[in-house]
Amino acid sequence: MSDFFSSGWSIFIAVATIAGLVACLVLLVFASRRQPMAGDNSTGHVFDGDLVEMNNPLPLWWIVLFVLTVVFAFVYVYAFPGLGASPGALGWTSRGELDADQARASQAMAKVYSAYAQQPAEALSRDPAAMAIGQRLFINNCATCHGSDARGSKGFPNLTDSDWLHGGTPEKIEETITLGRTGVMPPMAAAIGGTRDVHDVANYVLSLSGDPHNAISAAAGKKKFVVCAACHGADGKGNQAIGAPNLADRIWLHGWGEDAIVDIVEHGKTSVMPAQGGRLTPAQIHLLASYVWSLSQVRQTASR
Amino acid sequence: MSGTVIPIAVDSEAPGLVSLYVSEAKIQPRAVTGWFATWRWLLVWSTQLLFYGLPWLSWNGRQAVLLDLAARRFYIFGMVLHPQDVIYLAGLLILAAYSLFLFTAVAGRLWCGYACPQTVYTEIFLWIEHRFEGDRQARIKLDAAPWSLAKVLRRGGKQVVWLAIGLWTGFTFVAYFTPAHTLAAEAAAFALGPWETFWVLFYGLATYGNAGYMREQVCKYMCPYARFQSAMFDRDTLVISYDAARGEPRGSRRRGVDAASIGKGDCIDCTLCVQVCPTGIDIRKGLQYECIGCAACIDVCDGVMDKMQSPRGLIRYSTQNAIANHWSRGEMWRRVARPRVLVYSLVLVAIASAFVASLALRAPFKADVVRDRGALARLVDGGAVENVYRVQLMNATERAQRFHIDVEGLEGAHLSSWSDVVLGPTEARWVPLAVQLPPQSARTLGSGAHAIRFHIASSADVVPGVGEDSRAQAERREKSTFVVPR
Numbered sequence: 001m002s003d004f005f006s007s008g009w010s011i012f013i014a015v016a017t018i019a020g021l022v023a024c025l026v027l028l029v030f031a032s033r034r035q036p037m038a039g040d041n042s043t044g045h046v047f048d049g050d051l052v053e054m055n056n057p058l059p060l061w062w063i064v065l066f067v068l069t070v071v072f073a074f075v076y077v078y079a080f081p082g083l084g085a086s087p088g089a090l091g092w093t094s095r096g097e098l099d100a101d102q103a104r105a106s107q108a109m110a111k112v113y114s115a116y117a118q119q120p121a122e123a124l125s126r127d128p129a130a131m132a133i134g135q136r137l138f139i140n141n142c143a144t145c146h147g148s149d150a151r152g153s154k155g156f157p158n159l160t161d162s163d164w165l166h167g168g169t170p171e172k173i174e175e176t177i178t179l180g181r182t183g184v185m186p187p188m189a190a191a192i193g194g195t196r197d198v199h200d201v202a203n204y205v206l207s208l209s210g211d212p213h214n215a216i217s218a219a220a221g222k223k224k225f226v227v228c229a230a231c232h233g234a235d236g237k238g239n240q241a242i243g244a245p246n247l248a249d250r251i252w253l254h255g256w257g258e259d260a261i262v263d264i265v266e267h268g269k270t271s272v273m274p275a276q277g278g279r280l281t282p283a284q285i286h287l288l289a290s291y292v293w294s295l296s297q298v299r300q301t302a303s304r
Numbered sequence: 305m306s307g308t309v310i311p312i313a314v315d316s317e318a319p320g321l322v323s324l325y326v327s328e329a330k331i332q333p334r335a336v337t338g339w340f341a342t343w344r345w346l347l348v349w350s351t352q353l354l355f356y357g358l359p360w361l362s363w364n365g366r367q368a369v370l371l372d373l374a375a376r377r378f379y380i381f382g383m384v385l386h387p388q389d390v391i392y393l394a395g396l397l398i399l400a401a402y403s404l405f406l407f408t409a410v411a412g413r414l415w416c417g418y419a420c421p422q423t424v425y426t427e428i429f430l431w432i433e434h435r436f437e438g439d440r441q442a443r444i445k446l447d448a449a450p451w452s453l454a455k456v457l458r459r460g461g462k463q464v465v466w467l468a469i470g471l472w473t474g475f476t477f478v479a480y481f482t483p484a485h486t487l488a489a490e491a492a493a494f495a496l497g498p499w500e501t502f503w504v505l506f507y508g509l510a511t512y513g514n515a516g517y518m519r520e521q522v523c524k525y526m527c528p529y530a531r532f533q534s535a536m537f538d539r540d541t542l543v544i545s546y547d548a549a550r551g552e553p554r555g556s557r558r559r560g561v562d563a564a565s566i567g568k569g570d571c572i573d574c575t576l577c578v579q580v581c582p583t584g585i586d587i588r589k590g591l592q593y594e595c596i597g598c599a600a601c602i603d604v605c606d607g608v609m610d611k612m613q614s615p616r617g618l619i620r621y622s623t624q625n626a627i628a629n630h631w632s633r634g635e636m637w638r639r640v641a642r643p644r645v646l647v648y649s650l651v652l653v654a655i656a657s658a659f660v661a662s663l664a665l666r667a668p669f670k671a672d673v674v675r676d677r678g679a680l681a682r683l684v685d686g687g688a689v690e691n692v693y694r695v696q697l698m699n700a701t702e703r704a705q706r707f708h709i710d711v712e713g714l715e716g717a718h719l720s721s722w723s724d725v726v727l728g729p730t731e732a733r734w735v736p737l738a739v740q741l742p743p744q745s746a747r748t749l750g751s752g753a754h755a756i757r758f759h760i761a762s763s764a765d766v767v768p769g770v771g772e773d774s775r776a777q778a779e780r781r782e783k784s785t786f787v788v789p790r
Binding site: 032063 | 321323324325327328521676677678679681682683684685687692693694721733734736737738
């Protein structure tokens with residue numbers, strides 16, 4: 001009863017409800033009293049000179065129905081929460097009903113998922129029914145960030161290519177979905193040196209992917225890259241164990257070009273993939289991970 | 305409409321005080337035969353053969369008419385309707401409403417008198433009552449008789465048959481939603497689902513109660529049509545009318561005696577018209593709201609007039625104008641084709657044509673293109689702009705269809721990820737797709753939202769050994785926008 005600041009409101013509503021029902025009964029008794037009628041079966045009321053109110057009695061079952069509805073109302077407010085804060089004799093709550101519905105639904109779903117839980121991703125990716133479920137899970141839970149086609153956008157990784165921040169095996173994907181990931185790139189400008197040095201490093205990083213760059217600047221940046229190599233590796237190919245991106249594969253998650261790289265080096269970046277373990281069941285995550293894994297497999301086959 | 309005067313028994317202990325509620329007197333209508341009764345029976349047979357028979361009809365290996373609520377697919381003979389086709393239900397209801405307007409303007413409560421389920425089931429239940437308990441007089445006598453073995457057997461037999469018909473009706477109703485053969489097997493094994501049980505019992509007992517007990521009270525107190533039909537009547541509407549000018553003054557006479565010669569009207573006051581009336585009114589008091597237009601009084605009065613060797617039609621379908629002005633049939637019928645009726649007919653024909661044409665030209669699939677929710681646009685390899693869409697494809701046939709999608713209306717735009725999709729019979733699926741615009745085209749267009757069209761073509765999915773079906777080939781275009789970011 002957080003909506004009300006005083007329990008007096010609860011009593012007020014209970015009293016108003018009971019009084020309303022009693023008023024209905026009183027009205028019924030009052031209205032079913034015998035009325036005086038004139039000899040011509042009219043009430044004696046005449047309007048506008050010639051409009052006579054006749055007595056056309058309602059069938060008795062009609063008023064019996066009315067009484068039954070009032071009786072029903074008393075039973076209802078006794079059994080269900082109808083009187084202010086009273087929980088009702090049956091203890092029904094909308095939350096309880098939702099829980100029961102969800103339990104029933106997950107029981108029904110468990111049957112569907114149990115067939116898939118024991119199969120490896122390779123087998124599931126060849127099962128159209130499993131992949132259709134996987135796609136629906138993806139669209140409902142992942143598409144908001146990664147896009148309906150799973151190819152992401154700036155800041156949100158593309159899941160259909162072969163570039164994986166934390167590993168692209170079905171097991172790693174399952175782990176990523178269940179526990180979530182936090183990718184931290186600290187601001188590195190101070191460690192690298194001055195503004196000139198940062199631009200040199202950016203050009204060197206571009207050169208790793210073979211993207212357009214200033215060769216002299218890149219050669220100067222190569223020496224400074226030692227600072228970056230701690231995480232990204234001496235060859236810039238990253239380290240999936242700590243989620244350090246590969247800088248040599250022409251995939252630019254946070255924007256392409258010298259300015260974008262300089263911006264990241266100067267300000268750093270923290271990216272979060274939220275954990276889904278509490279929202280989805282392990283069986284759902286297994287199927288979802290298999291679907292995500294299958295996306296990059298299809299692409300690799302197609303490009304070959 | 306003239307006010308009816310219902311006699312009220314004045315309470316002897318408190319003279320002048322009456323109750324505003326009364327127990328309805330039980331009406332025991334007398335069985336009737338004749339031209340209109342035959343028409344009613346024809347309609348009883350045709351509507352009920354349709355209702356009870358349809359669930360057992362097969363079509364292409366499934367039930368011909370099946371409303372599959374769980375899967376949200378509605379099968380009507382060769383058609384499969386999705387929930388998105390609810391417009392056809394609206395069309396059907398509009399057609400029904402306009403038909404009601406037209407029929408009511410022409411001849412009053414035709415629907416009530418001949419085809420309404422309330423009338424039809426009451427007719428069936430009355431027929432059964434007649435078999436077990438006899439006609440009106442016998443039933444009135446049985447009502448008054450003390451309980452005896454004979455009365456128990458007659459009443460019990462009637463109840464058993466009534467309940468059986470009620471339950472069979474409930475079963476048939478549910479068979480439109482659960483396939484009839486499945487339902488029959490479930491019922492035989494006493495394994496009906498909770499909702500199936502509820503609806504079989506609810507619909508069955510409602511039929512039993514309405515047709516066995518409520519009868520005319522449904523028409524008098526519950527049916528809204530009785531109350532608003534007066535807005536559709538006018539003085540040129542054919543209604544069941546007693547020709548007072550010809551019938552009055554009423555009184556008995558011998559067969560073959562000319563009524564006029566003894567200063568009487570044609571009505572011999574035999575009260576048969578009151579005895580056959582299912583709503584218990586006296587048609588000789590004029591048009592009344594209780595009259596459901598069943599024409600039982602016409603049939604019975606014609607029989608009496610034949611016996612009295614007087615011309616038929618003392619009670620007949622006529623209009624208020626025709627009765628008042630003593631018009632001939634020709635004069636009366638000319639007035640029936642009045643502007644109101646012609647306009648109703650034209651509108652009805654127009655809507656019916658549009659309805660049929662729309663069904664006949666129905667596309668074999670539906671498609672809906674929705675821009676992806678996450679990002680407006682993204683830059684991919686080398687500065688190309690990509691937009692993501694989701695296409696909902698709905699197969700409106702019972703054959704598999706292959707879908708091919710192209711994008712048009714934007715120079716250089718092409719689908720960057722697409723392989724043809726095959727949808728199984730009646731399947732609906734969301735398919736993500738991405739449209740890519742090369743950097744050069746994006747620069748030429750400039751930033752902003754640009755119109756784009758998706759061309760969606762379907763063809764029958766060719767299964768080995770099965771010939772291609774040309775009917776499944778169709779195409780449609782869906783509009784959307786393509787966003788080039790700044």
